[in-house]
Amino acid sequence: FMIKRPLIIDCDPGTDDAQCIMMLNACGLFDIRGITPVHGNVPLEFTSKNALFLSKYYGINRPVYKGAEERLIVRLPRAEYVHGSNGLGGFEYDLNGLNFADGKAWDFLYGEAVKQKGQLELVAIGPLTNIAITIMKHPDFPKLIKKFVIMGGARTAGNATPLAEFNIYQDPHAAEIVFKAGFEDFTVVDLQCCMTAYLTKEEEEKLGATPKNNSLCGLMHQVVRHRQENLRKLKGTKYNDLAEQEGKKMVFCDAAAAAVMIDPTISKYQDYYMMCETRGDKTFGQTVIDRLGFAGTTNIHLALGVDRDRFRQLYFDCLKKYEV
Ligand code: BDR
Ligand code: CA
Numbered sequence: 001f002m003i004k005r006p007l008i009i010d011c012d013p014g015t016d017d018a019q020c021i022m023m024l025n026a027c028g029l030f031d032i033r034g035i036t037p038v039h040g041n042v043p044l045e046f047t048s049k050n051a052l053f054l055s056k057y058y059g060i061n062r063p064v065y066k067g068a069e070e071r072l073i074v075r076l077p078r079a080e081y082v083h084g085s086n087g088l089g090g091f092e093y094d095l096n097g098l099n100f101a102d103g104k105a106w107d108f109l110y111g112e113a114v115k116q117k118g119q120l121e122l123v124a125i126g127p128l129t130n131i132a133i134t135i136m137k138h139p140d141f142p143k144l145i146k147k148f149v150i151m152g153g154a155r156t157a158g159n160a161t162p163l164a165e166f167n168i169y170q171d172p173h174a175a176e177i178v179f180k181a182g183f184e185d186f187t188v189v190d191l192q193c194c195m196t197a198y199l200t201k202e203e204e205e206k207l208g209a210t211p212k213n214n215s216l217c218g219l220m221h222q223v224v225r226h227r228q229e230n231l232r233k234l235k236g237t238k239y240n241d242l243a244e245q246e247g248k249k250m251v252f253c254d255a256a257a258a259a260v261m262i263d264p265t266i267s268k269y270q271d272y273y274m275m276c277e278t279r280g281d282k283t284f285g286q287t288v289i290d291r292l293g294f295a296g297t298t299n300i301h302l303a304l305g306v307d308r309d310r311f312r313q314l315y316f317d318c319l320k321k322y323e324v
Helices: 015-026 044-057 105-115 129-137 166-170 172-180 191-195 201-208 217-234 240-248 253-262 308-320
Strands: 005-011 030-037 120-124 145-151 186-189 267-276 287-290 300-306
Touching (some): 005 015, 005 105, 015 030, 105 120, 105 129, 166 172, 186 253, 253 308
Parallel strands (some): 005 030
């Protein structure tokens, strides 16, 4: 008998968030205490409904506490072009009388952290607004968290701007609060790490043809179809080269965070002090890495990149758990 690790998933589903949650549930290591959706890829109205739906669809059936509707300070465009207007690539579902839990994400996050007496783990795969609000309300929150993993940031090129990664760019002020907050075991899975956790063209096709005996086949078909349609639309436009590049490897960014959470040995790490740029004109939302140690301390473990074959194995093993 193994005691499951208590975990909260803070997310903005999101087609790739959906993959991450799928894996965290399937691996069987975690006692998912609840899900705390935040604004991000699409507005909170959709990310929260998607979280509620996924909790049921995957058989997690744990409470979903709505979080922040807006960033702390900035207002920026969202990513409907990637995830579809409903955030799940247009996958349609019925909420069938499902209800949100009463209360706000940050109160649940703190309450659960206290209740778990230092054992709670946390994964955040959207903008960091919910986590920053929790910290501002309860500065002792970070010390109560056993292990914290985020998908966010970029050590080189960004995907929202030339230097900023989407999650961090959506709320850089929240990110800066989180980096400074004093989490003791804090792993950053950045964009460059995510890029190493890809599926090949053949594996993408396999996913798109997930057999009917898998209860997730509907969602998987739609997610792959939506991605392929998106890429097709970019053909012949000024984004042609980018689309061609993206077409070669399918990356579900947030799935890399799940892999690191499930099997930390899948990546190597380097400790750094990480900060977030909140004022720059071209650098707004960039994660800044103190490579030479000016800070005299470190605050994160940067996940350098995953073992691709082990990632593929883990991903499809997790998916298999949903066969009926
Ligand atoms: C991150 O941004 C979102 O589009 C994805 O869900 C992922 O969390 C990748 O930059
Ligand atoms: Ca996300």
